[in-house]
Amino acid sequence: xxxxxxxxxxxxxxxxxxxxxxxxxxxxxxxxxxxxxxxxxxxxxxxxxxxxxxxxxxxxxxxxxxxxxxxxxxxxxxxxxxxxxxxxxxxxxxxxxxxxxxxxxxxxxxxxxxxxxxxxxxxxxxxxxxxxxxxxxxxxxxxxxxxxxxxxxxxxxxxxxxxxxxxxxxxxxxxxxxxxxxxxxxxxxxxxxxxxxxxxxxxxxxxxxxxxxxxxxxxxxxxxxxxxxxxxxxxxxxxxxxxxxxxxxxxxxxxxxxxxxxxxxxxxxxxxxxxxxxxxxxxxxxxxxxxxxxxxxxxxxxxxxxxxxxxxxxxxxxxxxxxxxxxxxxxxxxxxxxxxxxxxxxxxxxxxxxxxxxxxxx
Numbered sequence: 001x002x003x004x005x006x007x008x009x010x011x012x013x014x015x016x017x018x019x020x021x022x023x024x025x026x027x028x029x030x031x032x033x034x035x036x037x038x039x040x041x042x043x044x045x046x047x048x049x050x051x052x053x054x055x056x057x058x059x060x061x062x063x064x065x066x067x068x069x070x071x072x073x074x075x076x077x078x079x080x081x082x083x084x085x086x087x088x089x090x091x092x093x094x095x096x097x098x099x100x101x102x103x104x105x106x107x108x109x110x111x112x113x114x115x116x117x118x119x120x121x122x123x124x125x126x127x128x129x130x131x132x133x134x135x136x137x138x139x140x141x142x143x144x145x146x147x148x149x150x151x152x153x154x155x156x157x158x159x160x161x162x163x164x165x166x167x168x169x170x171x172x173x174x175x176x177x178x179x180x181x182x183x184x185x186x187x188x189x190x191x192x193x194x195x196x197x198x199x200x201x202x203x204x205x206x207x208x209x210x211x212x213x214x215x216x217x218x219x220x221x222x223x224x225x226x227x228x229x230x231x232x233x234x235x236x237x238x239x240x241x242x243x244x245x246x247x248x249x250x251x252x253x254x255x256x257x258x259x260x261x262x263x264x265x266x267x268x269x270x271x272x273x274x275x276x277x278x279x280x281x282x283x284x285x286x287x288x289x290x291x292x293x294x295x296x297x298x299x300x301x302x303x304x305x306x307x308x309x310x311x312x313x314x315x316x317x318x319x320x321x322x323x324x325x326x327x328x329x330x331x332x333x334x335x336x337x338x339x340x341x342x343x344x345x346x347x348x349x350x351x352x353x354x355x356x357x358x359x360x361x362x
Contacts, residue, residue, distance in 0.1 A: 006205070007054075007204075007340070007341045008205060011341050011342050011343075012340070013339070013340050013341075013342050013344075013345045013361070013362055014336060014337030014338065014362060015337055015338050015340055015345065015361045015362045016338075017046060017050060017333070017334055017337075017338065019359070019362060020046050020049065020058065020338055020340075020361070021042055021043070021046045022359050023352065023359040023361060024038075024041070024042035024045055024046060024058065025042045026038075026352070026355075026357040026358065026359050027062065027066070027351065027352070027355065027357060028041050028042060030356075031065070031066065031069040031076050032069065032076030032077060033077070033101070034077070036101075037097075037101040040100065040101035040104050040105075041098060041100035041101045041131075043104075043135075044100040044101075044103075044104070044135045045061065045062065045100070045131060045132075046058075046338075047132065047135055047138075048132035048135070049333070049338045049340075050330045050333045050334060050338065051132070051134070051326040051327075051329055051330050052325070052329040052330075052333075053132045053134070053188075053326070054201060055195050055197035055198040055200070055201055056132040056133075056195075056197055057131075057132070058340065058344065058348070059200075059201070059204075059340060059341060060197045060200045060201065061129065061131065061197070062348075063347060063351075064129075065098065065128075065129070066351065068128065068276075073096070073128075073276050074097070074098050074128045075095055075096040075097050076097075078094055078095035078096060078097030078102070079095045080092060080093070080095060080097055080102060080105070081093050081095075083125075087116070087117050088113050088117050088121065089113070089120070089122065089123075090109055090110075090113075090121075090122045090123075091122070091123045091124075091125065091265055092105075092106055092109075092122060092123070092124045092125070093125055093126055094124050094125065094126050094128075095126060096126055096128060096276070096277070097127060097128065098127070098128035098129060099124070099127040099128050099129055099130030099131065099151075099278060099280055100128075100129070100130065100131045102124060102128075102130075103124065103130045103131075103135075103136050103149070103280050103282065104136065104139065106122040106124050106136075106280065107122070107136045107137075107139045107140065107147070107149075107282045107284065108139070109122050110122045110140075110282050111139065111140055111143050111145060111284045113284075114140075114143075114145055114284040114285060114286045115143070115286065118285070118286045118289030118290075119283070119284070119285050119286065119289070120283065120284045121281070121282065121283040122281070122283075123261065123264045123266075123279070123280070123281050124261075124265055124279060124281070124282075125265040125266050125267035125277070125279050126267060126277050126278075126279070127277075127278050127279065128276070128278060129153075129278060130151055130153075130278060130280055132188065133149050133150075133151060133172045133173070133174035133188045134149075134174045134186050134187075134188035134326075136149040136174070136280075136282050137149050137174050137175055137176030137186065137188075137282075138176050138184075138186060140176060140284040141176050141177065141178040141184050141186075143284070143286075144178055144286070144287055144288065144293045145178075145284045145286050145287060146175070146176070146177045146178075146284070146287060147174075147175070147177075147282070147283070147284055147285075148174070148175055148281075148282065148283040148284075148285075149173070149174045149280065149281065149283075150172070150173050150174075150256070150257040150260045150261045150280070150281045151169075151257060151278060151279070151280050151281075152168075152171060152257055152258045152261040152262030152263075152267065152269070152273070152278065152279045152280075153169030153170055153171060153172070153270060153275070153278050154169040154270050154271070154273070154274060154275030154278070155167055155168055155169060155269065155270040155272070155273075155274075155275075156169065156271070157169055157170060157192070157196055157235060157236050158171070158191070158192050158235065158236045158237070158238060158254060159215060159219050159235050159236070159237065159238075160238065160251050161238060161243050161247045161248045161251045162219075162243065163219055164219035165219070165235075166235050166236075166271070167271050168191070168254040168255075168258060168270060168271065169196075169270050169275070170190040170191065170192045170195055170196045170236070171190070171191045171192075171253075171254040171257040171258060171270070172188065172189060172190045172191065172195070172257070173188075173189060173191065173253060173256075173257055174186075174187060174188035174189075175187045176323070177300060178287075178296075178297060178300070179297055179300035179301050179304055180294075180297035180298060180300065180301045181301055182300065182304040182305055183323055183324050183327035183328075184323055184327075185304065185321060185322060185323050186322055186323030186326060187322035187323070188322075189239070190239070191238060191239050191250045191251075191253045191254040191257060192236040192237065192238060192239060192250065192254075193212060193213045193214075193236065193237045193238065193239055193241050193247075193250070194209075194210075194213050194236075196236060202227075202228045204341055204343065205341070208225040208226060208227055208228075209225065209226050209227070209228055211223040211224055211241075212237060212241030212242055212245065213237065213241065214226075214229075214234045214235065214236055214237060215234065215235050215237050216234060216235075217233070217234065217235065219235070221237055221241060222234070237250075238250030238251040238254060239253065257281075258270055260281045261279040261280050261281040264281060265279040265280070265281065267279035304321055304324075307320075307321045308320065308321060308324060340361070345361045345362065348361050349361055
């Protein structure tokens with residue numbers, strides 16, 4: 001994780017995985033979710049925090065969810081139904097259930113279809129925020145499958161290359177593939193220059209944004225290091241930042257995410273569907289439908305070990321691949337605790353008292 005997003009050591013409060021999980025399950029139940037859905041939703045958040053993806057864990061997202069349940073924008077007891085289905089595909093109407101538990105069930109269905117037919121894909125319309133996207137492809141690798149996920153998340157934050165007004169959300173894309181002895185490949189990125197939720201972390205710890213991360217309200221890239229403005233005072237640039245640095249690539253990937261999740265699900269393009277009506281696309285590919293799983297994993301190990309054992313460039317200590325750092329962070333945080341910002345712990349304990357959750361951090 002970049003230094004911009006790390007909680008300063010003197011502001012950290014270590015909370016065990018078990019305590020964090022208990023608090024999130026109790027809070028979701030208090031919001032009206034079933035025990036099963038609360039446990040699924042809590043797992044997505046806690047796994048994000050264990051992996052160091054704090055922008056999509058408890059710190060940034062949970063108080064927003066509480067507000068959305070309170071004002072009726074999220075449905076705690078959705079009538080989730082399959083509206084179209086084939087042997088290898090399905091479309092689900094989530095009825096504004098939060099994506100944290102709907103997305104997990106969608107990937108389970110994709111995995112089930114892949115077990116039978118080699119490939120399975122599910123599109124989800126009208127769901128709430130899905131949290132850390134990597135969670136869903138990671139479900140697939142537990143079944144010796146490659147997992148894919150994309151999301152169309154509103155349309156009010158990212159401008160297209162040379163554009164003056166937003167046409168996309170952060171529209172993230174994630175892939176995961178298993179290996180044998182090496183930690184799996186897990187790639188999860190926003191198609192903006194930086195994930196919007198990470199901006200909340202910069203405000204909390206007081207770090208600045210890098211040049212080319214955001215633009216002004218007329219689409220001009222801001223090329224100075226600046227404090228994070230209030231939402232509504234800026235827009236975000238596609239991955240690459242400027243055309244000279246490849247922003248057309250991030251713009252293209254955002255459009256792909258909108259096509260595969262927003263349009264394919266029947267939800268419509270995110271810019272027209274609105275920020276509450278998120279859509280999601282998940283896919284699972286059964287590896288042994290293509291080649292022996294042992295051969296696939298052996299080649300994955302060969303490639304990943306080649307990358308991680310490479311001599312680093314001057315000034316750097318190590319070469320990483322997507323998923324390696326997060327795997328190591330999970331091991332460390334499971335042993336020592338999740339380092340939440342003191343303000344986050346104070347917020348949770350106050351909320352726990354208000355809702356009589358019976359859980360106190362740390």
